[in-house]
Amino acid sequence: xxxxxxxxxxxxxxxxxxxxKLAELAARIDRDYAGKDLLIVGVLKGAxxxxxxxxxxxxxHVTMDWMAVSxxxxxxxxxxxxRILKDLDTDIAGRDVLIVEDIIDSGLTLSWLLSNxxxxxxxxxxxxxxxxxxxxxxxDIDVAYVGFDIPNEFVVGYGLDFAEKYRNLPFVGxxxxxxxxG
Ligand code: PRP
Ligand code: MN
Ligand code: MG
Numbered sequence: 199x200x201x202x203x204x205x206x207x208x209x210x211x212x213x214x215x216x217x218x219k220l221a222e223l224a225a226r227i228d229r230d231y232a233g234k235d236l237l238i239v240g241v242l243k244g245a246x247x248x249x250x251x252x253x254x255x256x257x258x259h260v261t262m263d264w265m266a267v268s269x270x271x272x273x274x275x276x277x278x279x280x281r282i283l284k285d286l287d288t289d290i291a292g293r294d295v296l297i298v299e300d301i302i303d304s305g306l307t308l309s310w311l312l313s314n315x316x317x318x319x320x321x322x323x324x325x326x327x328x329x330x331x332x333x334x335x336x337x338d339i340d341v342a343y344v345g346f347d348i349p350n351e352f353v354v355g356y357g358l359d360f361a362e363k364y365r366n367l368p369f370v371g372x373x374x375x376x377x378x379x380g
Contacts, residue, residue, distance in 0.1 A: 205377050210353060211346060211370040216328070217251070219345045223326060224255035226343065227296065231258070234294045238326075239286065241311065242266035243365065244300035247357040248328045252298060263288045269307040280310040295320040296343075300357040301329040304336040312339070329353070329370065352378070 227236075238260050240249035253262060266284035295315065302308055308325060315323055326343035333350040348370075354360050355367030360378065 205364070205374055206354075207372040207374045209369050209371045210348060210351075211329075211356075213356075213368045216345070216356060216369070219328070220248070220252050220255050223343050223345060224252055224257070227252075227326070228257045230342075231294060231296075236260045236296060237288060237290065237293050238262050238296045238298050239315075240264050240298045241300075241307070242284065244357045244359070245298050247365075248300050248326075249298050252326065261288070265311070267307060267311060269310075280307055282314075290315065290318050290320045293320050294322045295324070297323070297325045299325065299327040301331070301353070302327050302339065302341065303331050303334050305334075305339050306336060308339055309337045328356070329358075 236258070238249065238253065240246065240262065242264050243266070249262065253260060263286050264284065265282065265286055267280050267282055269280045297308070297311065297315070299308060302325075308327075312323065312325070324342040325339070327341055328345040330341065330344050330347050331350050332347050351372050352360065353370050354364035354373055355370045357365050358370065359365045360373055364373075
């Protein structure tokens, strides 16, 4: 284990549980998009780990693109103000597009992203997220592929950060209060 043990309160989802879930989601995605030319879009930076592992679990060829948006400042709460930091390189008009996220918290980032991408007229647009916090939802979003519904706690690891740290943990865990309490 990495030397971050004292910062963590508990492990919420192990690497083994993540791998098993991504294999399950990948099998469903393979079935649902059989014969199609799927473009998966990772939302930087949080979705890097999910994209890398999900893409390798898929049994069919896909193309990958990335968008960077930011809705969180230095804090732990979503502001709902979304900025595009990096746009897609791909013209998605007429394409089958699957947005890949690490987490849906308030849902504000994704709801903004969905309407932005929808206006570019893709053939289809769906979402795959590793984590979702039902109790934190501020908007109702139809998500085709959900890994785990989790409690409304601040989680880090497997792409998820607190002030840019902990993204490289191989599992999802909660932070000890002293880390954000000071
Ligand atoms: C986090 C997370 C999601 C979004 C979810 O990204 O990766 O993209 O917030 O929050 P919401 O549902 O409340 O909008 P963040 O803006 O922190 O950027 P990052 O991926 O670079 O960490
Ligand atoms: Mn993100
Ligand atoms: Mg973040």
